[in-house]
Amino acid sequence: MSERVVPEPRRQRRRPTKQGVILSRELIVDTALRLIEQHGADALTVRRLGTALGADPSAVYRYFRSTDDLLLAVADELIGRAQHGWQATGDWRADLRAIGLRIHAAYQAHPQAALLAAHRTTGRSYEIAAVEAILGVLRRAGFPDREAVRIYHAFVDQSLGFAALDAAALALPAAAQAADLEVWQASYARLDATTHPHIAATARLLTSDMRRSGYPYALDLLLDAAEARLPATG
Incomplete structure (x- = not known):
């Protein structure tokens, strides 16, 4: 993935994906986490994410600059889950x-x-x-x-x-x-x-x-x- 992230106000996808869902940072992070658990580190690719989301892989660029940017979001999500309810x-x-x-x-x-x-x-x-x-x-x-x-x-x-x-x-x-x-x-x-x-x-x-x-x-x-x-x- 390259440095092509879309500015915040333009990120919202108005049309549902093939699976009938609206893309969001939260959905992408949850999907990435699920793919990693199912298939390991190699699963964190734009192509796999696009397939799992039912969206064009390039849509991920609207939310994350790179796979490392997405990985940091996954890392932060784990920290958030640890804090939930404390x-x-x-x-x-x-x-x-x-x-x-x-x-x-x-x-x-x-x-x-x-x-x-x-x-x-x-x-x-x-x-x-x-x-x-x-x-x-x-x-x-x-x-x-x-x-x-x-x-x-x-x-x-x-x-x-x-x-x-x-x-x-x-x-x-x-x-x-x-x-x-x-x-x-x-x-x-x-x-x-x-x-x-x-x-x-x-x-x-x-x-x-x-x-x-x-x-x-x-x-x-x-x-x-x-x-x-x-x-x-x-």
Whole structure:
């Protein structure tokens, strides 16, 4: 796609597409998200979008400058879905934990898109709202600005890092997912205690724990560390 985006006032398509719908940014983003989940990153092409929308592929130019512009919109949509329904309670730790788990869940619901979007910075409305909300939680809790920014940075990178890692596992074919999990039972659980005493001593726990995401526990560790810094900085 090239730099041929149509100015905002002229974007509205008056005639329905072949499928009887009126094009909009929201419809295109939703369709792109669905195509990515069904077919992976290669699905994000103007031709595929046009087919799925029942419209001429060039119509996408009326809303997005390039496929990367569209990808950023998809990334921002995932952030928006993570925020949907969230409200601050005044308990900074509970609020941050809820935000982190929402981010993780939103990306796990769309693992293929997460692989494309988790590392991007959109600078768009949903991302801006999320940054404002997280910094607001931290500053109202009493963290000085410098500390609030550093905790924000660690919190967001941790959330998105785990989201991308777990999304990559979910995006694997089912057989590969099962094979990876089986390694803990088939390999680690059978190691000899004389050569690998620590693995052997914890093998049962390892086999169980490695079947789920480590994010909730890692999030609690980060919040514990932040809480320990609050009295000293506040």
